[in-house]
Amino acid sequence: MTVERLRSDVAARTPLDDRERRSIERFLTALDGLAHPLDEHADPTHVTGSAIVVGPRGVLLLKHKRLGIWLQPGGHVDANETPWDAALREAREETGLEVSFAGPLDDDGVPELIHVDVHEGGRGHTHLDTRYLLDGGDADPSPSADESQEIGWFSWDEAIDLADDGVRSILDHLRSTRSSTTLDRR
Template sequence: MTVTSDLARTLTEEAEAEGITTFVAAAVVADADRILLVRRKPDDFMGGLWEIPSGHVDAGESLLDAARRETQEETGLTVSSVDRYLGHFDYENSRGTTTRQFNFAVTVAETGPVILTEHDLHQWVNPTGDLQGVTDGVRKVLTSA
């Protein structure tokens, strides 16, 4: 599904109508047939899990801008385009409330070097391969990407 500002706004409005007010924007970064995963530091919430670059949407920020910003902050990679909406999933956050993660396929200007600021490792994986250490939500996004 092509990503537009209108689509992003509709997604957040639908989530708010469902009572969800905490949003995360995530970027599926591909390099040929591989996808970038980053691992949460052991002492973080959900420590040790592998995930796609993602982070909270700040007040007044669009989902698309958050996906670009979080990718840059967490990996040092610059998003040149947000290409497709890959769906969402909900999870319980560290405060015990529900967070909705919106997932987007993105294109980056260059796929390296990956410079981590919030994670302890990164890896490029085949999304149809053995996805050890990822949540069911991330697995579903990666296998549909």
């Protein structure tokens, strides 16, 4: 069920730009060729789940410890986990915040897929990244000692300027479509 639902959600995405259009095509082609697309150990190409964390203080980003770039929280999908659950778990682990999905869940309890990006993930991996919008509240992040300590809330403009290329288009889109009273401090 999860892989079929994932395929359907990705295929239904209206891409924000050429990068996402290419990512959707690559994602669907790769997904169809993988025996275990959610298992990072089964193949170097696999699905990951990421969280675009927003709140009254703006957008939360962290500097990836190995890659040295500013990104959204996210990571690999654990056994018996969905990509959207991985996004929620990873955001909680990497930020120390009690995050929650920022929009309604559908009848199956699934949040809206807001972005797709296929990129190199380091160590020879290719990540088929699915992204979900999470509400981070307004608390200060408090990641555990083994997570990146370079983390913080940024205004939308700061986050867009700072973020990796693969994240900018979704941040720019969200900034332009979301109400300033619910997500933004411009």
